Amino acid sequence: MTSIVKVSTARNIYEQVKWKCKAYSSMFSTVLILYILLTLLSGGGSGSLGMGRSFVSYREQYYTLDSLFIFTVLTMFIFGWLLASKSISRDNFSIVTTSYTEAISSALFLVVLCIFTLVAAISTLWISILVDILRTGDLFIFHSMEYSLLTFISFTVCSLLAASIGYFIHVVFDFSKIVFALLCVGMFLLIRQYTIELWGILFGGSAFQIIGRSTIYIILLWLLIVLMRQRREVTRT
């Protein structure tokens, strides 16, 4: 692609990310609306545990990011698909665009979106706790923030992986309907075979393994996306 104005690739990518943030602004508000709806229905709690020890019957309702995380992953998957499906109609082609810059800018936009969802999830958690306290007057116990950074990174990386998978599947759909059908069948069989062991094989057991492997999968997916986008560009030309 040619342009009479010489601008750096980094500048192009920056402009494209900025454009996408505006063009897909409804994704940000949808995340918030979804969180509000979920929090209202679940009361903000993620789970509870009960036990009996000696003379004590103990019940604890805990608030974590876990319940929001599940829905974030699902939402990010759909957003990834939507981002790819709307790229032709919504992207700003007045900015110098190649398949490479488009893929990078889409990936960076999804990074922005995932960081946004993390901040939104934390905000939602605190708001739901405040609402609960104002409503019931119960005392909360705050456990240490020792693992918070690791949780936040995992939350973001896993959301990004889900978004990347969604984006990738649509790119495959654009690339070849036969490959897409095979991919769908493969995913269906994988989900049918889903076990905790399979999860362990794919992502590992510890947080560091989950983060590391997810990052590798994300990089691989985006490399494939760039490769397949090259083909689409040739087809269009």
Add this chain to the structure above:
Amino acid sequence: MSIALLYFFLVIIGVTITGFFITKIRIWKPKRTLVFVAVYFSCGLLAFVYLMFLSGDIAKAPSKEFLQEQRIANEQLSSDLKLRKFEGLKEEHLKFTKTFEATAENIEVIRNEAGQYLPIHISWAESGENKITVSYYETPLYLNGVYITPFVEEPRIEWNDNKLYIIEADTMVTVKSVHFSSQLLNIGFPSRNDDPLYNLIGQRILHLNVPKQFNIIDKDGWY
């Protein structure tokens, strides 16, 4: 309809709204989103600052080091009591003391169903008097890393017809907690069944000071 199914439908509705926003009608402009986001995040920040620094509605859970200290101190107390070393019972843990007048040699301890866990430790006194002194001690109690002493009711001790009645209520602890660890991703969420620090730490002790000429008969203690 299960709550999970309801959530699933909500996600579908949410995504439909997104599709509606993105594809057809631009009723929601980026500027409005920015304002919405700014207001929402500000609410989150204010809630955090209020709860953590101003309100006092959130109590910090004790640290693992502190729980470990408590556990060691309680184990020491248990072994001291087994050896009838009652110096470990501190004045600060004494909740109440009652004195009763025994009329016969055999004193029976009668418990209600909930009172079967309260252990009795007896020190035998060289005394010609018939007075039985009952003291209730309670060290700080922690379960699952949570300070539960405020939930625990003191037992009622009554005396009638040379019988010592221990009447206790069941202790129900219901708490809410905030974690920034993740159970789902296996990050730092305590595996509480295995960790002794999350077991019951602390003791409730009924100490009887009994003249040697009496016998204590306690059939129901489960401790």
